[in-house]
Amino acid sequence: MQLFEMNWPQVAALSKDTPVVFPIAALEQHGRHMPVFTDSLLLGEVIRRASERLAERVLFAPLMWLGNSDHHLDFAGTLSEAPRAYLDLLETLMENFIQHGFKRLVFVNGHGGNIVPGQQAVFELRQKHRQRSDLLLLSATYWGLGGKPYEVDPSIKQRQMGHACEWETSMVLRLEPHLVKDHPHVTPQEFGTPFEPASRGWTIPDRSTAGHIGDPRHASAEKGEALFQCFTRGAVSLVERMIAWDGWLASTVSWMVPLG
Numbered sequence: 389m390q391l392f393e394m395n396w397p398q399v400a401a402l403s404k405d406t407p408v409v410f411p412i413a414a415l416e417q418h419g420r421h422m423p424v425f426t427d428s429l430l431l432g433e434v435i436r437r438a439s440e441r442l443a444e445r446v447l448f449a450p451l452m453w454l455g456n457s458d459h460h461l462d463f464a465g466t467l468s469e470a471p472r473a474y475l476d477l478l479e480t481l482m483e484n485f486i487q488h489g490f491k492r493l494v495f496v497n498g499h500g501g502n503i504v505p506g507q508q509a510v511f512e513l514r515q516k517h518r519q520r521s522d523l524l525l526l527s528a529t530y531w532g533l534g535g536k537p538y539e540v541d542p543s544i545k546q547r548q549m550g551h552a553c554e555w556e557t558s559m560v561l562r563l564e565p566h567l568v569k570d571h572p573h574v575t576p577q578e579f580g581t582p583f584e585p586a587s588r589g590w591t592i593p594d595r596s597t598a599g600h601i602g603d604p605r606h607a608s609a610e611k612g613e614a615l616f617q618c619f620t621r622g623a624v625s626l627v628e629r630m631i632a633w634d635g636w637l638a639s640t641v642s643w644m645v646p647l648g
């Protein structure tokens with residue numbers, strides 16, 4: 389179900405155990421060879437495919453295209469909400485649907501800069517509603533779902549998501565090939581993370597002058613299709629686990645998970 393197609397009595401009549409998915413993405417530079425709307429295009433396709441499989445069992449909010457992209461602001465065209473305001477925005481989206489009575493809410497994210505705000509938003513909301521053991525508040529990033537794409541398609545070389553990289557370029561080639569410019573001649577850019585496992589505060593110019601991170605030269609539409617299938621499977625599986633949740637067990641299990 390798509391929220392943008394519904395009227396309020398239809399939403400009010402839904403079972404409040406219906407999972408609600410908030411797709412969150414970005415509009416930011418993606419190197420010289422890829423469009424600024426890449427993250428929103430790609431997440432939109434994962435969500436479109438997942439919503440076909442999940443049909444009437446799940447409610448999808450419209451994709452939020454504005455993300456936390458301050459680290460890309462040295463490059464023209466980037467639009468970003470400041471980190472703290474973005475955190476408030478995410479919390480407000482979920483809070484609105486908690487007020488409407490819904491209990492199973494998830495951010496499905498398509499942009500690296502949204503990972504920490506998404507996790508922080510569900511953390512803070514859970515503390516705010518700490519008496520509500522019937523709430524299931526989740527945040528997930530699509531490329532972290534659905535296993536390892538390079539095991540599904542061994543021609544995929546990259547082992548992690550980069551930026552305007554083999555993975556993202558392949559998916560845009562699958563979706564909107566006319567928006568990709570001369571990727572076979574892009575100079576590869578190392579991931580460059582010598583301080584791991586420390587988390588570094590960084591801007592894109594700290595890591596890349598052209599704006600991409602990774603190696604898009606061998607991207608292809610075929611790899612893009614394999615990536616979409618892999619990530620869609622992961623998104624569908626996550627939402628099916630939300631549907632199957634008995635409204636109690638997960639809150640008990642969380643006590644048994646070792647806390648780092």
Ligand SMILES: [Zn+2]
Pocket residue numbers: 418426427499551552556
């Ligand atoms: Zn991206």
